[in-house]
Amino acid sequence: MQPRRIVLLGSTGSIGTQAIDVVDGAPHLFEVVALSAGGGNLDLIARQAVHTRAKAVGIAKGDPRKLEELIVEATRAAGLENYRPEIISGPDASTRIAGIDADVVLNGITGSIGLAPTLAALKSGATLALANKESLIVGGALVKAAARDGQIVPVDSEHSAIAQCLRSGTADEVDRLILTASGGPFRGRTREQLHNVSPQEALAHPTWDMGLMVTTNSASLVNKGLEVIEAHLLFDIPLDRIDVVVHPQSVVHSMVQFVDGSIIAQASPPDMRLPIALGLGWPDRVPKAATPCDWSRATSWTFEPLDVKAFPAVDLAKDAAKQGSTFPAVFNAANEEAVVAFHEGRIRFTDIVDTIEAVLGEHAGSSGLTVESVLDAERWARKRTHERLAVSSL
Structure with a gap:
């Protein structure tokens, strides 16, 4: 072969x-x-x-x-x-x-x-x-x-996990998708405690080694909001049947709940080589792509609900996806510009998601989705974000 x-x-x-x-x-x-x-x-x-x-x-x-x-x-x-x-x-x-x-x-x-x-x-x-x-x-x-x-x-670890779990049943048997989130470096903090965190703190992810944008998005939970939209589009599951649960150990990468109450989870130590190997070899597995869990050592996995008041990005992403059209493009573009502003010291950490929400609130949408309309919406969102940040910077 x-x-x-x-x-x-x-x-x-x-x-x-x-x-x-x-x-x-x-x-x-x-x-x-x-x-x-x-x-x-x-x-x-x-x-x-x-x-x-x-x-x-x-x-x-x-x-x-x-x-x-x-x-x-x-x-x-x-x-x-x-x-x-x-x-x-x-x-x-x-x-x-x-x-x-x-x-x-x-x-x-x-x-x-x-x-x-x-x-x-x-x-x-x-x-x-x-x-x-x-x-x-x-x-x-x-x-x-x-x-x-x-x-x-x-290839995202969460969606790769869901794709694997979905092999356990038919499409009609799927009740909910459950995306896990590590919680990032600020898990457990209140919104008030997040106001003055530094860019260096935001980049200190406890589990994954990623670039500046993705790591910051993980700290704000914007990344998880984007992953909810991605799961909705990939697997054709309604947004109100996609949940997020915080799992700090990042060993259970996501789960699928079936109509009979059974939940199938995919677990492995955090290593992107496994979902990458699956992406390259799908539907076949690549032998020894990653190291499995060590069952000879005692370990604990914990799960907790997402604090939507401290981290409103997931609900905001769902709202953007429900509006459809170019709203998700505006969500993404406004976030990218706000993240850059945060790392340049021009805005606070909590201003990132607040800015996304404000720009989304001004967006009129598009009558049709084309490459041109997406690019136009992104340009508008980036320009509007810059205008808003120019008057609200620290």
Whole structure:
């Protein structure tokens, strides 16, 4: 059996680097044929290209000639000869890379800029292993309409868990989806105690090692709100049948409750290599993709309800999803701008979600969902967020 041909989008990020680890551990199953990244770390993507022998490499920014030089240097350092991949550069590099002939495209890009690559991957016919939740959330019906049945495989640990749990019953037997949340670094704090937390505190996630945006979103629970919308779109379960429960140990990644009262949970030590491996190999499992739980040691798993007063982002995300149209795109764009402002010291932590709510309240929606209407809504949301923050900054 030939290895599956894999395209990695966002290869220098957390998802991309761990995906290469998965491929390295199962070279008989997977082969990287192309990869792309933003271009902020040309040295790393050059070394990744040489390591994987990808046929094409894309960067959104940065000098492609410099990348070519770094690839030559890395090739010599590796003792290889005659490796010269095609280099694609420019804002649409990841979109072009996503359309390369492959079996699986792993979209590990962060943010709504992943929408065009997601649509390109679906158009190519490849299976889309989706870690870029924002593209589904802002694209909504556009992405679903572009995908054939079963073409999208979730890579977020929560949605991968749900996909696994859903194998235990039929669609008619599903009662509720239960997403787990670690609670982030501020679990147990009141809203008043969150006003003056620092960016450094927000980035001190107790479980996961992620980038600035996702880590901050986890601290505010915005990330969990986005995941609720993603679960709604992926699994066609109404929003009022999707719950969030806080589970600090992050071992139970999510659960499905069936109509007879049975709850099926997926559990494993926190390691993104497992859902990444499932995304690349679905529906087959990859042997030894991750380390299982150690049952020879005593351990405790705890669960507690989400404090919606201290962390209103989940309910706000549900409201945006219920309104549909371009409201989820506005939710996401306003959040991204507010997170940047928080890390620049211009607003307080609690101002992030307050700003999202205010901008959503001013949004009129769109009469139809198209790529253009999504982009227009995002531009409006970012501009309006900047205007609001200009008069309310610290």
